[in-house]
Amino acid sequence: MNIVTCFKLVPEEQDIVVNSDRTLNLEKANTKISLYDLNAVEAGTELAAAIPGSKVNALSVGGKRLENTKARKDILSRGPDALYAVIDPSLESALPRETAAALAAAVTKIGGFDVILCGEGSGDLYAQQVGLLLGSLLSVPVVNDVSKLTAGEGTVTVERTLETEVEVLSVPLPAVICVTSDINTPKIPSMKTILAAGKKPVTSWSCADLGITPGAAPVVVQSVLAPEQADRKKVILEGDSDSNVAAFVESLRKTL
Amino acid sequence: MAKIWVFSDMASRYPELLAAAASLGSEINALIVGSDEAAAKALSQGAGSVTLLPADDSRMVEDYVPTIAKYVSEGGTPAVVLISATRRGKAVAAKLGVVLNAGVVNEVTSLKLGDGVVVTHAVLGGLARGTDKVTSPVAVLTMANGAFEPLPEDASKTGSVTKADFVEPPFRIKRIERRAKQASNVDLAKARRIVSVGRGLKAQADLAMVRELASALDAEVGCSRPIAEGENWLERERYVGITGVQVKADVYLALGISGQIQHMVGANGSKTIFAVNKDKNAPIFQSADYGLVGDIYKVVPAMTALLKK
Numbered sequence: 001m002n003i004v005t006c007f008k009l010v011p012e013e014q015d016i017v018v019n020s021d022r023t024l025n026l027e028k029a030n031t032k033i034s035l036y037d038l039n040a041v042e043a044g045t046e047l048a049a050a051i052p053g054s055k056v057n058a059l060s061v062g063g064k065r066l067e068n069t070k071a072r073k074d075i076l077s078r079g080p081d082a083l084y085a086v087i088d089p090s091l092e093s094a095l096p097r098e099t100a101a102a103l104a105a106a107v108t109k110i111g112g113f114d115v116i117l118c119g120e121g122s123g124d125l126y127a128q129q130v131g132l133l134l135g136s137l138l139s140v141p142v143v144n145d146v147s148k149l150t151a152g153e154g155t156v157t158v159e160r161t162l163e164t165e166v167e168v169l170s171v172p173l174p175a176v177i178c179v180t181s182d183i184n185t186p187k188i189p190s191m192k193t194i195l196a197a198g199k200k201p202v203t204s205w206s207c208a209d210l211g212i213t214p215g216a217a218p219v220v221v222q223s224v225l226a227p228e229q230a231d232r233k234k235v236i237l238e239g240d241s242d243s244n245v246a247a248f249v250e251s252l253r254k255t256l
Numbered sequence: 257m258a259k260i261w262v263f264s265d266m267a268s269r270y271p272e273l274l275a276a277a278a279s280l281g282s283e284i285n286a287l288i289v290g291s292d293e294a295a296a297k298a299l300s301q302g303a304g305s306v307t308l309l310p311a312d313d314s315r316m317v318e319d320y321v322p323t324i325a326k327y328v329s330e331g332g333t334p335a336v337v338l339i340s341a342t343r344r345g346k347a348v349a350a351k352l353g354v355v356l357n358a359g360v361v362n363e364v365t366s367l368k369l370g371d372g373v374v375v376t377h378a379v380l381g382g383l384a385r386g387t388d389k390v391t392s393p394v395a396v397l398t399m400a401n402g403a404f405e406p407l408p409e410d411a412s413k414t415g416s417v418t419k420a421d422f423v424e425p426p427f428r429i430k431r432i433e434r435r436a437k438q439a440s441n442v443d444l445a446k447a448r449r450i451v452s453v454g455r456g457l458k459a460q461a462d463l464a465m466v467r468e469l470a471s472a473l474d475a476e477v478g479c480s481r482p483i484a485e486g487e488n489w490l491e492r493e494r495y496v497g498i499t500g501v502q503v504k505a506d507v508y509l510a511l512g513i514s515g516q517i518q519h520m521v522g523a524n525g526s527k528t529i530f531a532v533n534k535d536k537n538a539p540i541f542q543s544a545d546y547g548l549v550g551d552i553y554k555v556v557p558a559m560t561a562l563l564k565k
Contacts, residue, residue, distance in 0.1 A: 013381050024384055095388075096360065097353070124380050126499070128362050132350030141429050142351075145343045161437065162343050163266065167316075168433035182485075218359030218392035222374065224384050230524055233545040238536060240550025242558070248530070248548045249562045255507055255528045256449075256473070 001054040004107055004116045005044035007037035007075060009065040010124040022225040031065045033074055036119030038186040043149055043179050044117045045079030051151055056080040057110055061102040063092030076197035077189035084110055088207040090214045097218055100133035105210040116176045135176030142176040143169060147183050258334040258369060263287040263324060265317040269340035271406030274302035276338055276399050278407060280369045287324055295417045300409045305416045316431060317344045322423040325355040333393035336373055341398035349396045358394035365403050382498035382521025402445030402504055442476060442493050444501040449475035452496055455482050456512015456552050460489040465556050472563040480519045496522035512552045515540025
């Protein structure tokens, strides 16, 4: 089976600095694989292990962060056989539609697929639509919120955990599957897989290599601002003495 | 004037979608998979007209995408399609986005129509709020649960009801089975009072004291992520936070919750926040109106006893 697992490199949230005008400074933020994508990579690796002769390609599109060799090694140490990276200034802070279009072009250039796996959303934008857009752009079936995945004959059987029910679906291949963070527990790479990762092939392309030119974006970002801090009273009582608890309950009572 | 369409895979979400629609314009059409009764209900809740999509149990909700796309395109532009931000709703939204060449934004918390549709939604794990402008002639938005207050119902309102023809999707995904999830009836997004518990709780059995306090306060029980997703002590529907529920309670009482930003994004919409935590440096005290530094195992039963008096 020919499997592609998509991932995104995102800034480490803990390193993000909020400026005094509520804008964010991401410059000093380290790069990491978006947490939800680790589940997609794990699901792809597990699927490949179940079907002999499978190949797993990791794929990402983005800006400079993708040049980070540590992050490249990190993804390859988690199971994929090869890495494809589309690096282009126009993808530096791409929104879902542009990201999905670049992924679609890259998948086509890689040379087809049986299953593409995506996470439930990225750690930064958490737009929760790239995988769905990708499937629709490629004109193949796409299912989101998949919490269980089993390979069949020309199909995959998936369980989809929705708000009030669980759906079990038989999805004809090729298809795009977006998995939830509940589907598995990503394995921590071993020393052996980390060492092997350095020897795996990495292919880098630009948007020009894929023949894509950015068109008119359907959505543009106007601002990204830290929320205004609500003015909280911050009346804090130190210590759980009976009188403090009584005073605390009294404040609570007055608010009800 | 923009044409406004609303669609939900859950009937309970129509009132708030119709309220959001009313804030944008007056030409509102509700797309509903269902009966004439459902259509009448939508009209009373603010829809100007209804397009009834033929119900068929063998279909998945996403199978209606080509049908919805057909009616939206025929309605002309500019158009805004508002969908509930449910799991299926997001799938429908993205698929419509591609078919209608429309910009899509999920989990929208506020929206304004002008030159394009300006929307806000949380980004970076809730650390920030993104403001986006959808510039495409059709905008497809999924609305965060509880972002809009439903309008009062008016049963005297009428409007046209059209029965839609079903447009076959290009491929059908086969549904093998459909089973009810252990139903959680809780809708924390709409609760007025919430008692929420976090890592400070040592064992699942200790939820009993939390429930007792909640009952004394006539409140719902909520939690932080580890309680719902790591420990599985409570249903996911009770998890307050960026990837969980964003609440708008009058009173939010946080017990043994440290107050990481990912949690506070879900809780900050509350009017008054109370917190009990044994660590006086816990960030929760920076976001609380009233705080008590103490052990929840001592404080919670004492509070319950006082409140029951």
